[in-house]
Amino acid sequence: MESKLKKENDKLTNLENEVKALQSQVDEKKKEMDRLTGELKKAKDEPRTLIAGQYVVGKDLPAGRYQVTNIGDGTNFFVYDSSGYPTVNTILGEDFYGDYVFFTDDGDQIETHGKVKLIPVE
Structure with a gap:
């Protein structure tokens, strides 16, 4: 029973680490998007x-x-x-x-x- 509990705890720890890594990627993409949306966007009219x-x-x-x-x-x-x-x-x-x-x-x-x-x- 104790080894099964340890296995489940290890799975939980791995999943938590994966969530942290994914959140870090999301945060980086948000920063990139904020930077890009601050740049000029060309309008639909012709120059x-x-x-x-x-x-x-x-x-x-x-x-x-x-x-x-x-x-x-x-x-x-x-x-x-x-x-x-x-x-x-x-x-x-x-x-x-x-x-x-x-x-x-x-x-x-x-x-x-x-x-x-x-x-x-x-």
């Missing part, structure tokens, strides 16, 4: 290429959240709200300056001094 110029949000392109990246050597990039107040003033480039993520509303004005790509993001 838009803008050449140097000025664009009105709501007329030339829909309002929303965008990631802007330069195409070429780099450029100055601005967004002004409907009152003319600058909400984005950045330099886009390959070396020191990178992409930029921003929100737009109808009536905002986008100005770029070079070719850029706007990628809708969630």
Whole structure:
């Protein structure tokens, strides 16, 4: 009887260790998922290429959240709200300056001094 009890206790200990190992794997996957969901998700809309110029949000392109990246050597990039107040003033480039993520509303004005790509993001 005592050896049977010891066998059952050993099985229980093994199962507890297995549960701990599985819980550790679940915790690691949760951390990974939290990290990944914090990254930008591309929206379903297609990216838009803008050449140097000025664009009105709501007329030339829909309002929303965008990631802007330069195409070429780099450029100055601005967004002004409907009152003319600058909400984005950045330099886009390959070396020191990178992409930029921003929100737009109808009536905002986008100005770029070079070719850029706007990628809708969630």
